[in-house]
Amino acid sequence: MATRRDLLKAGMAAALGSAALSRQASAASEGATPAGKPLIIDSHVHVFERNPAYPFGSATTFPTFVPPTVDATPETLLALMKANDVARTVLIQHICYKWDNSYLADVLKRYPAHFKGVCRVNPEDPAAPDHLSMWVQEKGFNGVRISPFEDARFDWIRGPLMPPLWQRCQALKVPMTVLTDHSRLQDVMRLVEKFPDLTVVIDHMADIRPDHPEQLAALLAFARYPKVFVKISHMWSISDQPYPYRDSQDQVKRLLDAFGARRLMWGTDHPVSLPNLPYEKSVALFRDQLSFLSEADRQQILGKTVQEVWPFGLTG
Numbered sequence: 001m002a003t004r005r006d007l008l009k010a011g012m013a014a015a016l017g018s019a020a021l022s023r024q025a026s027a028a029s030e031g032a033t034p035a036g037k038p039l040i041i042d043s044h045v046h047v048f049e050r051n052p053a054y055p056f057g058s059a060t061t062f063p064t065f066v067p068p069t070v071d072a073t074p075e076t077l078l079a080l081m082k083a084n085d086v087a088r089t090v091l092i093q094h095i096c097y098k099w100d101n102s103y104l105a106d107v108l109k110r111y112p113a114h115f116k117g118v119c120r121v122n123p124e125d126p127a128a129p130d131h132l133s134m135w136v137q138e139k140g141f142n143g144v145r146i147s148p149f150e151d152a153r154f155d156w157i158r159g160p161l162m163p164p165l166w167q168r169c170q171a172l173k174v175p176m177t178v179l180t181d182h183s184r185l186q187d188v189m190r191l192v193e194k195f196p197d198l199t200v201v202i203d204h205m206a207d208i209r210p211d212h213p214e215q216l217a218a219l220l221a222f223a224r225y226p227k228v229f230v231k232i233s234h235m236w237s238i239s240d241q242p243y244p245y246r247d248s249q250d251q252v253k254r255l256l257d258a259f260g261a262r263r264l265m266w267g268t269d270h271p272v273s274l275p276n277l278p279y280e281k282s283v284a285l286f287r288d289q290l291s292f293l294s295e296a297d298r299q300q301i302l303g304k305t306v307q308e309v310w311p312f313g314l315t316g
């Protein structure tokens, strides 16, 4: 099974497909929700492009990371959104830019109605809280993402620089987004307990695979903290089965039972997801499959939960 790092690399290669699509891209989609259709807001997409004005970081916390050789532009994305009735998208700073969120800041400035953005700051820099304040207050970001993984290089998640960063997040009233796996859930939980009023979003079900119920139990334990939300994205990467990933669906159902639809949100993770799922199929997975969802739960997961965390101000 591919590791997350493999998937990141593969996502770069597969973004070729979206580069081709960008040639057909029309102007930005202007509408919100088509009449009679559910409001759909994607909680997780990346944009990047090879442009000397926005150099890629030379080294990242992902040692096998290679810089993108293709582009994933906001214009490509807007065309895909329009074609699939996705009204809005939350853009997540891509690791290729490391801690420099300038490219995404400029995208947000260019398309303020369509996107909200989550920045990254260096969790080992004591100035990270001030950097976060700058990105939020001056550049329009709505939140930050940290990525603690298992090995010792990520021990900062237990260190003295985390509480000030989480504190700042709370003061700025923006969500803390966490990309992690089961190995760091206990560390994350200690911070959640310290900051019960802070909205925390755990990405991609912590990439827990459906054949690891003991790991899932560690994620389900977060249900007792009312401000913790979970993205049910990465159904494709955690599954051992073909589309529509029945094993992952069972896991989503467990999360639904524990968290309720009000704290679950969908997301494509486009273009990282491209080797497995074209954008339209990624949308269809959450919109048309998941037959255990009531219509109200489906609408909640497709659009309403995202707006509780990132309020775009849309009704539907």
Ligand SMILES: [Zn+2]
Residues within 6 Å of the ligand: 044, 046, 092, 269, 272
């Ligand atoms: Zn992603």
